Amino acid sequence: MQYKKLWTDMHSNIHHDKIEQLEMWLEHIRRIMDFWPIAYYPFHIRRTPAGAGLEDLYDEEIRNSDWELVRGLTRKANETGFPMFMGYEWQGSGKDGDHNVFFLDNEQMMHHPMRYQELRDQYKDVDALGVPHHPAYQPGSRGKNWETHDQDFSPIAEIYSSHGSSENDKGPFPMARHIHMGPRTGITCYEAGLDKGFLCGMIASGDNHSVPGVYEHGSMCVLARDHTKEAIWEALKARRTYGVSCSRIAVDFTVNGRAMGSVTGPGPALLEVDITGTDAIDRVEILKDNVLEEMVVHSGTWEREPFGERIKMKFPVEFGWGPDPKEFPDITSRSWHGSLHVDGKICSIEKCWNSFGQKLSSVKSNSCEFDLTTYKSTTSGKWMGPSNVVTEGFIFEVETTVDGAIVLTVDGNEYRFTARQLLENSGVIPLYQESEALINSRWHDAHHYRDDLIWHNAYKIKIGQAVPAGAYQMKFSRNWNLPEGSNYRLRIWQRNGHVAWTSPVFIRETGDDA
Numbered sequence: 001m002q003y004k005k006l007w008t009d010m011h012s013n014i015h016h017d018k019i020e021q022l023e024m025w026l027e028h029i030r031r032i033m034d035f036w037p038i039a040y041y042p043f044h045i046r047r048t049p050a051g052a053g054l055e056d057l058y059d060e061e062i063r064n065s066d067w068e069l070v071r072g073l074t075r076k077a078n079e080t081g082f083p084m085f086m087g088y089e090w091q092g093s094g095k096d097g098d099h100n101v102f103f104l105d106n107e108q109m110m111h112h113p114m115r116y117q118e119l120r121d122q123y124k125d126v127d128a129l130g131v132p133h134h135p136a137y138q139p140g141s142r143g144k145n146w147e148t149h150d151q152d153f154s155p156i157a158e159i160y161s162s163h164g165s166s167e168n169d170k171g172p173f174p175m176a177r178h179i180h181m182g183p184r185t186g187i188t189c190y191e192a193g194l195d196k197g198f199l200c201g202m203i204a205s206g207d208n209h210s211v212p213g214v215y216e217h218g219s220m221c222v223l224a225r226d227h228t229k230e231a232i233w234e235a236l237k238a239r240r241t242y243g244v245s246c247s248r249i250a251v252d253f254t255v256n257g258r259a260m261g262s263v264t265g266p267g268p269a270l271l272e273v274d275i276t277g278t279d280a281i282d283r284v285e286i287l288k289d290n291v292l293e294e295m296v297v298h299s300g301t302w303e304r305e306p307f308g309e310r311i312k313m314k315f316p317v318e319f320g321w322g323p324d325p326k327e328f329p330d331i332t333s334r335s336w337h338g339s340l341h342v343d344g345k346i347c348s349i350e351k352c353w354n355s356f357g358q359k360l361s362s363v364k365s366n367s368c369e370f371d372l373t374t375y376k377s378t379t380s381g382k383w384m385g386p387s388n389v390v391t392e393g394f395i396f397e398v399e400t401t402v403d404g405a406i407v408l409t410v411d412g413n414e415y416r417f418t419a420r421q422l423l424e425n426s427g428v429i430p431l432y433q434e435s436e437a438l439i440n441s442r443w444h445d446a447h448h449y450r451d452d453l454i455w456h457n458a459y460k461i462k463i464g465q466a467v468p469a470g471a472y473q474m475k476f477s478r479n480w481n482l483p484e485g486s487n488y489r490l491r492i493w494q495r496n497g498h499v500a501w502t503s504p505v506f507i508r509e510t511g512d513d514a
Contacts, residue, residue, distance in 0.1 A: 012206065030082055032353055042112070090112060090119055102129045103126065103128050129237070137185070163175050199239065223241070223261075239503045269482045279472060284490055311400065320391035324457055342404070429461040429463070430459075438457065489502050
């Protein structure tokens with residue numbers, strides 16, 4: 001069956017002190033995602049009389065008041081046709097790991113028992129999901145407790161976010177950002193749950209506490225029959241999900257026609273893989289029971305192919321950088337107005353946004369306009385804000401002739417390229433004169449034999465190297481004999497370091513081949 005690929009950030013934690021921003025959060029997420037399971041964060045730092053900081057629940061009155069605001073927003077969103085799910089973060093005693101709890105309907109109340117199994121029992125007659133996140137932290141100290149896991153209540157787990165990767169303790173993306181919670185351990189990681197035989201799909205999502213849907217923190221895709229809440233919920237329960245570390249790599253992975261997350265019987269099987277990346281695909285790792293079964297390398301298969309007269313390609317454009325906040329503490333953001341025009345057609349546009357204040361408009365077959373705001377973020381740190389230097393941008397997919405013009409206009413300045421030039425290399429456009437004027441206005445004696453002061457404080461536009469469709473598209477299949485009790489999943493790497501992880505297909509004698 002052909003499923004719709006629907007994207008979201010399934011870990012947007014709005015706090016009590018930001019609850020008045022609910023409408024702004026919804027407006028932002030509607031611009032970049034297809035649906036939204038919000039995860040209200042009912043915790044704060046409580047100070048003891050001696051001054052110790054303890055993370056604890058807000059008073060019940062505050063929690064319930066905030067919850068009703070979330071309920072109202074969720075109902076409003078659904079009435080306008082945007083699928084939104086109520087949810088909240090549960091932590092309990094820390095002995096079972098942190099979970100986000102979501103509901104199909106909008107009628108439930110929050111419960112905060114100390115243990116995971118009590119939480120599950122509170123919602124035994126309710127359409128509810130408990131999604132573990134950052135599972136690879138220390139057992140007993142908010143890492144996942146697989147001994148108490150219930151695969152029906154928690155059919156998926158979040159293995160990548162602003163914290164890093166909880167897939168295992170051997171690979172990249174260590175959980176080093178939040179030193180107060182780390183380091184990670186293999187005892188509680190996602191792969192440990194698979195080793196115990198659980199049917200558990202996976203997602204990636206941001207653990208975002210200041211802006212929902214932060215691009216650089218990852219997102220998840222659900223394969224749903226349609227765009228309704230009921231279809232999305234069915235897909236989540238069926239584990240038809242996967243996660244990406246950054247950009248939206250499109251993945252179809254089936255075993256005998258059954259999608260990722262499915263349970264199918266052992267024996268001869270056809271594995272089929274169809275990927276459309278956002279940059280050149282480097283390799284695909286097929287994992288059997290958490291061990292590499294085969295690596296299918298794509299690098300080296302397309303680079304020497306001639307372009308032809310017409311070409312379909314993707315390239316990123318980023319905006320940001322700018323004055324050092326230590327030298328210019330009064331300059332914290334910049335607004336950009338721009339457009340892109342192609343001698344050909346624009347096939348797709350991916351929004352690579354990390355902050356509020358972004359807009360894509362006037363999208364036509366060969367042009368579009370945009371308004372962006374880039375920040376020198378002060379939200380980095382414990383509450384999972386984006387990095388100190390926040391860029392905003394797009395990944396454009398265009399079809400044109402190799403010498404056709406691609407015109408980027410930014411704040412009245414026109415930058416012209418051909419497809420051939422973009423395919424050759426990346427480049428940086430510094431707003432050099434703007435930076436020089438700023439420095440001269442602040443200091444009359446800043447002349448130097450190097451241009452460090454000007455360059456370091458210049459806003460910049462980066463045009464990433466383009467890649468042809470043959471680089472970011474990949475299809476292959478394998479005929480294998482699949483043993484009982486095993487599971488198969490994909491880990492997909494692009495040359496820019498972006499990754500996609502799929503939920504496994506599980507091989508069981510009692511497989512549901514419906």
